Amino acid sequence: MWADGAHRRLPGDAEQLPHSRPRHRGARTMIPLLLLLLPAAHGIVELGTKPALTQDLEGVTTATTFVLEQPRCIFGNFSNAVIWLVVALDKDASAFNNSAEPGTPETAFQSFPNTVSAYMTLNATLASYPCPKPAGDITVLRVGSETSCATDVSRPTCNGPLPGPGPYRVKFLALEGSVPVAETAWSAPITLRTAKPLSSISTAGSGHSAGMIAITAILSILLAILLAALVAMLFSCGSDSCGSSTFSKPESVSVQRYNTHHVYDQAAARL
Numbered sequence: 001m002w003a004d005g006a007h008r009r010l011p012g013d014a015e016q017l018p019h020s021r022p023r024h025r026g027a028r029t030m031i032p033l034l035l036l037l038l039p040a041a042h043g044i045v046e047l048g049t050k051p052a053l054t055q056d057l058e059g060v061t062t063a064t065t066f067v068l069e070q071p072r073c074i075f076g077n078f079s080n081a082v083i084w085l086v087v088a089l090d091k092d093a094s095a096f097n098n099s100a101e102p103g104t105p106e107t108a109f110q111s112f113p114n115t116v117s118a119y120m121t122l123n124a125t126l127a128s129y130p131c132p133k134p135a136g137d138i139t140v141l142r143v144g145s146e147t148s149c150a151t152d153v154s155r156p157t158c159n160g161p162l163p164g165p166g167p168y169r170v171k172f173l174a175l176e177g178s179v180p181v182a183e184t185a186w187s188a189p190i191t192l193r194t195a196k197p198l199s200s201i202s203t204a205g206s207g208h209s210a211g212m213i214a215i216t217a218i219l220s221i222l223l224a225i226l227l228a229a230l231v232a233m234l235f236s237c238g239s240d241s242c243g244s245s246t247f248s249k250p251e252s253v254s255v256q257r258y259n260t261h262h263v264y265d266q267a268a269a270r271l
Contacts (some may be wrong), residue, residue: 044098045182049074051085051170052187054140061192064161065144071172071184072139073131078182081174082125087143087162088118090189093169098180108156109149113163120173121159143170167191 051068053060060067068085075083088096095117100106102120109119122141133139149158162168167189174182 044180045077047074047182047184050185050187051172053190057140061190063165063193063195065142066162066168066190066192068141068143068170068187070129070139070141072129072133074172074184075126075129075174075182076131078174078176079126081176081181082123083129084120084173084175085122085141085143086118086120086171086173087112088169089113090167090169092117093171093186098173098183101178102175103156105156108153109158109160110151110153110156119156121157123157162192165192165194 049071051071054067054069057067071083075081084102086096092113100118100120102123105111106116107118107120108116109121112119122143130137144160144162146159147161149155150160152158168191169186169189171186172184173180
């Protein structure tokens with residue numbers, strides 16, 4: 001006889017393992033989270049090198065661009081990786097997620113910095129950064145040089161003009177597929193140039209009073225009028241109206257020679 005509450009297994013019933021448990025409903029929701037954390041489980045190599053502005057060119061920073069040294073001889077152990085430049089505002093750099101993929105709305109240039117805290121651009125393979133540097137090679141990257149794609153949402157990795165003076169921070173991130181494998185440290189803050197408004201330019205102490213500036217302007221106008229009159233006079237004197245003198249060739253003067261015959265006659269008579 002079966003005890004009360006006991007389950008009687010009939011022929012054909014599936015055998016229940018002693019340690020089996022019913023699947024929890026939250027197990028399925030954990031799988032996507034584990035997949036997102038999988039790249040972090042492998043670890044990202046921290047290279048330590050900081051991107052820096054070049055010292056070899058003039059105009060390193062402008063109102064919308066800045067020039068970096070290329071990451072040469074840094075990612076030598078990651079020959080299969082694609083190297084990306086990550087650009088962020090100084091205040092948002094620490095919040096960047098390395099698992100963010102380039103070319104997506106999450107890292108699109110066109111949304112920076114309104115809804116995107118950092119964007120990814122200037123992707124290149126290791127072959128683009130040979131080590132050591134060949135003689136004569138240009139080894140810089142100008143960030144913000146592409147104006148044609150600044151508003152083109154179909155090009156989210158556009159290297160478009162920077163939207164303000166910053167300050168910005170940048171780093172290089174190496175991806176193998178979509179998995180981050182190595183990164184540099186963030187650069188020092190980079191601030192772009194700003195144009196001074198005309199009203200902020202002070203003329204005090206410049207050594208030029210308003211009266212002197214007015215006199216200089218009047219003299220300049222008078223000099224211009226004088227030069228214009230001189231040029232007009234030269235052109236008018238080139239024509240016949242300026243008066244021309246006609247020189248006639250002097251007539252030739254003929255001198256007639258007279259032979260005094262009576263002188264010779266007197267000499268002959270004395271003989």
